[in-house]
Amino acid sequence: MTTWTDRAADRPVSLTAPSGIDRAAHHRLDEAWLAAAWSHPSTRVFVVSGGQVLIDETPDGRTELVMTPSFEAPLTEAHRYFLGTDDDGVSYFALQKDTLPGRMDASARAAGLREAGLLLSPRDAGLMVHAVALENWQRMHRFCSRCGERTVIAAAGHIRRCQACGAEHYPRTDPAVIMLVTDEKDRALLGRQVHWPEGRFSTLAGFVEPGESIEQSVRREVWEEAGVTVGDVEYVTSQPWPFPSSLMLGFMAKATSSEINVDGEEIHEARWFSRDDLRAAFESGEVLPPYGISIAARLIELWYGESLPRPGAAA
Numbered sequence: 032m033t034t035w036t037d038r039a040a041d042r043p044v045s046l047t048a049p050s051g052i053d054r055a056a057h058h059r060l061d062e063a064w065l066a067a068a069w070s071h072p073s074t075r076v077f078v079v080s081g082g083q084v085l086i087d088e089t090p091d092g093r094t095e096l097v098m099t100p101s102f103e104a105p106l107t108e109a110h111r112y113f114l115g116t117d118d119d120g121v122s123y124f125a126l127q128k129d130t131l132p133g134r135m136d137a138s139a140r141a142a143g144l145r146e147a148g149l150l151l152s153p154r155d156a157g158l159m160v161h162a163v164a165l166e167n168w169q170r171m172h173r174f175c176s177r178c179g180e181r182t183v184i185a186a187a188g189h190i191r192r193c194q195a196c197g198a199e200h201y202p203r204t205d206p207a208v209i210m211l212v213t214d215e216k217d218r219a220l221l222g223r224q225v226h227w228p229e230g231r232f233s234t235l236a237g238f239v240e241p242g243e244s245i246e247q248s249v250r251r252e253v254w255e256e257a258g259v260t261v262g263d264v265e266y267v268t269s270q271p272w273p274f275p276s277s278l279m280l281g282f283m284a285k286a287t288s289s290e291i292n293v294d295g296e297e298i299h300e301a302r303w304f305s306r307d308d309l310r311a312a313f314e315s316g317e318v319l320p321p322y323g324i325s326i327a328a329r330l331i332e333l334w335y336g337e338s339l340p341r342p343g344a345a346a
Contacts, residue, residue, distance in 0.1 A: 206239040
């Protein structure tokens with residue numbers, strides 16, 4: 032029997048393909064090893080700032096992270112994050128800075144994950160998502176949640192330690208469910224959030240609440256946002272989503288009711304689409320698909336049976 036999970040494996044979701052990087056967590060507290068790795072001539076470093084990095088196109092048409100040897104990297108001691116090593120023993124570090132460094136060549140440009148994640152190789156995308164997630168966490172957790180004192184960075188960027196009370200704080204990941212709901216007619220339920228542009232439709236999603244299973248979260252979120260009840264829930268795949276600190280857990284869900292009653296706070300509009308309905312809406316421009324990097328696009332494609340058009344592109 033083929034499951035949704037089997038079908039999802041045929042084409043990985045963005046930011047989930049094997050990167051070839053060993054995070055080598057056992058080295059994070061070894062200051063001597065980290066110092067040696069930093070000073071090694073093969074080590075490569077890139078800067079992350081405000082969720083952005085520098086990317087550049089190579090002569091053969093590929094897009095790469097702009098990385099330098101460590102001796103050419105901007106100076107910073109406190110915000111140096113060890114990301115891991117590759118099969119050739121090359122170590123990778125990210126530096127958190129207030130601004131990205133200037134470049135002599137005009138082709139390099141700043142980019143966030145929503146753009147770069149679709150362009151970079153699995154290795155570079157994996158390094159970037161790790162660095163962006165750490166930067167987001169570091170910027171938002173500078174003070175101890177136990178005593179309120181300022182914390183310091185430890186474990187090569189993977190711990191913040193309070194020197195006042197001794198508490199250690201680790202990067203947080205918030206589980207969130209995202210689901211494509213279908214009804215007995217095999218129509219898909221898509222919604223438009225209040226702040227989205229006219230015509231942008233996607234799957235429903237929401238955060239898992241304390242004391243709640245992920246299946247319960249799927250059913251609650253669909254009911255709260257669209258007034259539709261859900262029965263069977265089947266896990267498909269997951270995706271890291273550091274905007275700022277989520278792990279998206281993707282599901283297919285079966286509706287047991289069809290009447291829609293949107294909450295009006297998160298979801299402004301929701302509709303049932305057959306495949307023909309959705310194709311016609313794409314072709315007319317009435318509906319804009321979700322961004323290609325998102326797990327939402329992949330979930331819709333699994334049901335739709337083919338790739339979605341690029342947002343804003345004419346059919």
